[in-house]
Amino acid sequence: MGLGKVSFFPAHESAMAEDCASEFESVAFPHAAGLLRYALRLAGEKTRAEDLVQETLLLAWRNFHQFERGTNCRAWLFRILTNVHYKRLRQSGQHPELHVEEQEHALAAPEKVSASQEMREAFARLTSEHRQVLHLAVIEGFEIREIAELLQVPQGTVMSRLSRARASLRTALQARTMAAEGNL
Amino acid sequence: MNCDTVYNLLPLHLSGELPGEERAALELHLRECAPCAAMVRAESDLDNALRTAMLEETPDVSAVLGCVHARIAAPWWKRLPRLTVVRAASVAAVLALAMFASIALPRLYVHQSERNMALAAASDHYQDLVLQRHPDWERKPEDVARFLQTQFPQRKNLLSSITPEGAALEKVRLCNLRGTEYAHFVFKTGDVETSIFLLPTSASPEAHTPYQAAHLRNAEYGLDVAGFSSAGLTGIVVGGHDSVPAGQIADRLSTTL
Ligand SMILES: [Zn+2]
Ligand SMILES: [Zn+2]
Numbered sequence: 520m521g522l523g524k525v526s527f528f529p530a531h532e533s534a535m536a537e538d539c540a541s542e543f544e545s546v547a548f549p550h551a552a553g554l555l556r557y558a559l560r561l562a563g564e565k566t567r568a569e570d571l572v573q574e575t576l577l578l579a580w581r582n583f584h585q586f587e588r589g590t591n592c593r594a595w596l597f598r599i600l601t602n603v604h605y606k607r608l609r610q611s612g613q614h615p616e617l618h619v620e621e622q623e624h625a626l627a628a629p630e631k632v633s634a635s636q637e638m639r640e641a642f643a644r645l646t647s648e649h650r651q652v653l654h655l656a657v658i659e660g661f662e663i664r665e666i667a668e669l670l671q672v673p674q675g676t677v678m679s680r681l682s683r684a685r686a687s688l689r690t691a692l693q694a695r696t697m698a699a700e701g702n703l
Numbered sequence: 704m705n706c707d708t709v710y711n712l713l714p715l716h717l718s719g720e721l722p723g724e725e726r727a728a729l730e731l732h733l734r735e736c737a738p739c740a741a742m743v744r745a746e747s748d749l750d751n752a753l754r755t756a757m758l759e760e761t762p763d764v765s766a767v768l769g770c771v772h773a774r775i776a777a778p779w780w781k782r783l784p785r786l787t788v789v790r791a792a793s794v795a796a797v798l799a800l801a802m803f804a805s806i807a808l809p810r811l812y813v814h815q816s817e818r819n820m821a822l823a824a825a826s827d828h829y830q831d832l833v834l835q836r837h838p839d840w841e842r843k844p845e846d847v848a849r850f851l852q853t854q855f856p857q858r859k860n861l862l863s864s865i866t867p868e869g870a871a872l873e874k875v876r877l878c879n880l881r882g883t884e885y886a887h888f889v890f891k892t893g894d895v896e897t898s899i900f901l902l903p904t905s906a907s908p909e910a911h912t913p914y915q916a917a918h919l920r921n922a923e924y925g926l927d928v929a930g931f932s933s934a935g936l937t938g939i940v941v942g943g944h945d946s947v948p949a950g951q952i953a954d955r956l957s958t959t960l
Contacts, residue, residue, distance in 0.1 A: 540775050551764040559762060569767050576771045582826055584881075602834055638756035657750045658757045662720050678714040685746055688753065 543583050547576060550593045553659055554600055560654045561604045561647075571607075575600040594665050597655070601669055641691035649684035656681055704732045709739045717747060820939065821928040823880040827887065828898040828926060828941040831878070840874035840889075850875055854886050854903040858935075864959060866890060867897055867952050877903075885938070895946045899956075901938040929953035933960035 554575060558568035578599055579586070586595060642650060655661045655669065656677075663681070667674040709732055715721045716729055733740045830836050841850045847862070854877070855861050862872060870890035878887040878900070885900040929940045931953035938956065940949040 555762040555764050572767050580775050635756035635759050638752055657753050681714045
């Protein structure tokens, strides 16, 4: 069979026309703020977090033809972001499962701070594993089943991790309050 | 329901995932047990306070969205490669060069449907081997043999005739390319992975549209994609542009299969 040899252009240049780009934007862009919040949680730093979200959205765009319309786009995007993040960690030689208390934030000078400020400080003192699971469950409102799929761990693990994370958050809040009272 | 069960089910209760019966039982317990009721209320207050505190600070996404929009909505000749691109070990992306090298070549020779299939195959290869989205591959020889027996019942020695020179089968599964199931074989030569997608014998006749133009390049992933049709089989070969002679493999398969 005679087989011609032809190179072709970047795939979605014609396979995905402009209207497809705007469809993608209307489906995916509304989740960008949530993605960035989660990326900030994972990467810890603004430039890296923004880069992570950009990589995620471009990867999602390239694979948009495989996304089943009507299924949960947000979970799909968060899954891509999580994968990209762990892939980067592996490439940079950091071990993703190393969850030491890496951010032992010094307690802020106990001046008058709002309850929300107090909460954010307490949250910042949790381990990254606990922050991640609380972030997905409480802040982003993912179901436990979805988090299990996202993190590739059994549902039971997500549940016990969540319970422990809530307990640590409470302890951190109490420590914060006690430090404040002690300095009055 | 007792207090321990309530404690264990608490995460599911707080995320609203408890099925009706269990939720009713839990609520009944909460009406009768003050300590549990207080605990559930405290946890849910904690969640609300955390949510409020974190959502007070909304990050500004306009910069990121601006960049992404510029890259996906602009005409291709204005699209610039990203400055930072994460590369996966098994796919050496040849972004900019391949993109510009292909400008002068006549694109009309490639049918739209073949481009779409090529894109689908390239992207499936990328997702399977880089993002590793599927855990359910057949890897053991006996499982692979059973898979072949089911999908290609009349084909003896199929595996040895499709295995590229010097490569060994790593795994196989059924993958869906634009609504059609293909057997996705992954071969390995050292670190280099080659995908061969084959239409199962039972596929509908329409799926067997023979490929006219065999050799396509997907610059986005740095992959070469080559379709082939022999007397009895239709398929697609995908591999890294620098590392896998996809076109040669496809040419050989179109005559030997
Ligand atoms: Zn009780
Ligand atoms: Zn596949």
